[in-house]
Amino acid sequence: MGVLDGLFGWAFLVPLFPVLAFVIVGLLGPRLKSLEWGGWVAVAFAFLAMVTGIVIGVGEMLSPGRYTDTSFTWFTLGASGGSGTFPNGFSLVMGTLVDPISALMLLVVNVVGFLVMLYSIEYMHHDRGLPRYYAELSLFLAAMNGLVLSDNLFEFFLFWELVGVCSYFLIGFYYEKPSAASAAKEAVLVTRIGDVLVLLGIVLYFATSATSGGGAGWAASGFKFAAGNGPFLGAAVGSAQSTTLTIAGLMMLGGAAGKSAQFPLHVWLPDAMEGPTTVSALIHAATMVAAGVYLLAVVSLFLGFTPEDRLAIVAIGGFTTFFAATMATVHRDIKRVVAYSTISQLGYMVLAVGAGFTMVGLFHLFTHAFFKALLFLAAGAVIHAVGTQDLFRMGGLRKAMPITSTAFLIGALSLSGIPPFAGFFSKDDVLGSVYSQTAAHPLYWPFLILAYAAVFLTAYYIFRAWFLAFSGPAPRDPTLPDAHEGSWVMTLPLVVLSALAVGAGFLVFVPGFAHLFLAPTAAVGLAANLPPVYGTTEILLSVLSVGLGVAGLGTAAYLWGNGRTVTLADDSAVQPVRKLLLNRYYFKVGYDWIGQRGVYTVARVGDFLDRFVIDGAVRGMERLFARLSDGMRRLQTGVVSDYAAYVVSGVVAFLLLLLFVAPWIVTAWGG
Amino acid sequence: MTSLVPLDLLALSAALLGIGLFGILTRRNFILLLISIEIAMNAAILNFVIFGALSGGPGGVSGSAIAVVLVGLAATEVAVGLAIVLALNRLRGSINVAESATLRL
Numbered sequence: 001m002g003v004l005d006g007l008f009g010w011a012f013l014v015p016l017f018p019v020l021a022f023v024i025v026g027l028l029g030p031r032l033k034s035l036e037w038g039g040w041v042a043v044a045f046a047f048l049a050m051v052t053g054i055v056i057g058v059g060e061m062l063s064p065g066r067y068t069d070t071s072f073t074w075f076t077l078g079a080s081g082g083s084g085t086f087p088n089g090f091s092l093v094m095g096t097l098v099d100p101i102s103a104l105m106l107l108v109v110n111v112v113g114f115l116v117m118l119y120s121i122e123y124m125h126h127d128r129g130l131p132r133y134y135a136e137l138s139l140f141l142a143a144m145n146g147l148v149l150s151d152n153l154f155e156f157f158l159f160w161e162l163v164g165v166c167s168y169f170l171i172g173f174y175y176e177k178p179s180a181a182s183a184a185k186e187a188v189l190v191t192r193i194g195d196v197l198v199l200l201g202i203v204l205y206f207a208t209s210a211t212s213g214g215g216a217g218w219a220a221s222g223f224k225f226a227a228g229n230g231p232f233l234g235a236a237v238g239s240a241q242s243t244t245l246t247i248a249g250l251m252m253l254g255g256a257a258g259k260s261a262q263f264p265l266h267v268w269l270p271d272a273m274e275g276p277t278t279v280s281a282l283i284h285a286a287t288m289v290a291a292g293v294y295l296l297a298v299v300s301l302f303l304g305f306t307p308e309d310r311l312a313i314v315a316i317g318g319f320t321t322f323f324a325a326t327m328a329t330v331h332r333d334i335k336r337v338v339a340y341s342t343i344s345q346l347g348y349m350v351l352a353v354g355a356g357f358t359m360v361g362l363f364h365l366f367t368h369a370f371f372k373a374l375l376f377l378a379a380g381a382v383i384h385a386v387g388t389q390d391l392f393r394m395g396g397l398r399k400a401m402p403i404t405s406t407a408f409l410i411g412a413l414s415l416s417g418i419p420p421f422a423g424f425f426s427k428d429d430v431l432g433s434v435y436s437q438t439a440a441h442p443l444y445w446p447f448l449i450l451a452y453a454a455v456f457l458t459a460y461y462i463f464r465a466w467f468l469a470f471s472g473p474a475p476r477d478p479t480l481p482d483a484h485e486g487s488w489v490m491t492l493p494l495v496v497l498s499a500l501a502v503g504a505g506f507l508v509f510v511p512g513f514a515h516l517f518l519a520p521t522a523a524v525g526l527a528a529n530l531p532p533v534y535g536t537t538e539i540l541l542s543v544l545s546v547g548l549g550v551a552g553l554g555t556a557a558y559l560w561g562n563g564r565t566v567t568l569a570d571d572s573a574v575q576p577v578r579k580l581l582l583n584r585y586y587f588k589v590g591y592d593w594i595g596q597r598g599v600y601t602v603a604r605v606g607d608f609l610d611r612f613v614i615d616g617a618v619r620g621m622e623r624l625f626a627r628l629s630d631g632m633r634r635l636q637t638g639v640v641s642d643y644a645a646y647v648v649s650g651v652v653a654f655l656l657l658l659l660f661v662a663p664w665i666v667t668a669w670g671g
Numbered sequence: 672m673t674s675l676v677p678l679d680l681l682a683l684s685a686a687l688l689g690i691g692l693f694g695i696l697t698r699r700n701f702i703l704l705l706i707s708i709e710i711a712m713n714a715a716i717l718n719f720v721i722f723g724a725l726s727g728g729p730g731g732v733s734g735s736a737i738a739v740v741l742v743g744l745a746a747t748e749v750a751v752g753l754a755i756v757l758a759l760n761r762l763r764g765s766i767n768v769a770e771s772a773t774l775r776l
Contacts, residue, residue, distance in 0.1 A: 638772030640704070644695050 008068035021045035026135035053110035060103035061512035071095020097151030105148035140166035194258015201251030249309030260292025277380030313354025318447025320347030393477035416459035425505030459552025472563020687714035
């Protein structure tokens, strides 16, 4: 397969194309004849990246379990032939690693990326910031491709930060709006907590593995992901390093929680909806937020987690699925509902990865990217048509927007896990896989139950949104403008993503496709579990989850179907719960309180120290010398007699010195 | 030449210096200040004569010779000083040194 070696060596082209688009649109965009030209340039390069990505994906499917690493040494610390921990020095490398999971991610990122860019041509056409939008989106696409192709943890971290900064730019795209500017700041501050934890985790892994067996070579090679090594840290479980490794794993979980908006760092994602809907579809649904899950997957495959880490990951993921789904049930803003849904679905992925089913988690990531991008783009089409995000002003849009309505419906069915849509396969696989571990790990039970409960809520909230927006005779707010379907630029991505949301699940039965889910070593074993194996228990579990989904759908149809609106009485017993959910469990208030009271108090203490202790010392010196020189100045009276007095006293003092002190010194020092 | 007790003479010289210094430090009148300087200077001239006489020989003559030169020098110094007094009086209408504490008007 020499051809593939050559082909995979060119994998760097995938991030390179969007970088070119970034440079061209970023530098020349505002000077082009029409602002949309820049958009088409970016779309063209995204198309090239997608084609390259698909070629690589197909190549990987054709050669199962292939690892192609193309890298160069960035720099080396320490000479070879030395002694100590790194006898051959410690080097950092930069390069691309084409392996099954990065090929999978390339497919997801570039297909969704291209479709979103195409869609944006019409969605954003009114905006004067179009060149900036396309430049930033291209940069994001490049960074995301770089992240999935990284062949070592250090390079991974660089791109990890780069996608974060692109997310910041694009959330704050409408920076003249205070709420958008503050949402961008919030996103960057909250994910920063995770980023710092990731860096600390890398350092801990480095410190631990460099001193224990097995990891030294890994550390010396610059944290390189290598096939065949497997999760070498597993060997250290139970040893003296076990605690440190657990802490390092928890830090990675913290980083993933920041990026993937898991509890308790979930607060930024709903606010990130201040950015354009297209950005939400690409970055905050399909790709960047999945980077946290991808990080967990990579660590799980190449480094390994301790059992304590796994329990923590399962707990965070399982709890988040339910926690976020509850909040999605009450919100009025169509984008926020879908945003909470994203948090909840990311929870499923984290749950699967935590339970050891890395590939199952990535499979859910794969299908979720398509149906969630579809939901966002359909929501965007609605927002574009009626100019509001408030579900309670919409209604009856099915007639005016049949394609969008069907697309949203397909996305909703897929999200709810109704067979045969894509979401059914992956979500069912997640739940079944985690169930298979409950016998060995009884502590997984509560989180599995929460995840099942979330299936019901998921179907309920997404169909509540669909019924509110599309069913019924007419919009609830008659002042809404007449809705209309967008041009092919907007509908084509909806159609393609609908097809993927329907068909992506069946891909597991295509033999080559499973090659994208091959773990680097056989030792990972249960990581694969694809395609799902169906025994009696699994079928019963499937019936349970589908039943919950249908029940949720039915509840939504009963409450909100055909233009109905449920209004709760003010003294209803449910009212406090609703208020709690609308206020997002007061997490934002709490974090603001921490920020205002905690951080601000620390800042004020720092301010006090700076102003009064450090500045005080400087000012004190200054004042001391000012006093001294003021005193000296007073000696300069200008009166001749005074000067004469000084001279006389000087002479007298000198004489006294000569007469009394000098002989004493001579005696004392034995002159 | 040994009939005089040098210590007495030196004490006289020291007393002259003390009186002169006292005058310099306490007087505000410029003319009195000049007189005090002359007294202090006489202490120095006296010392030349005393030590010259003590050393005897040519040294004694040279001590007296320097004393004569210094008397002349003191006279010129007083002349300059009195000239300053006149200029000061014309400029400020006063010869009180405490009142002319600045170098310019």
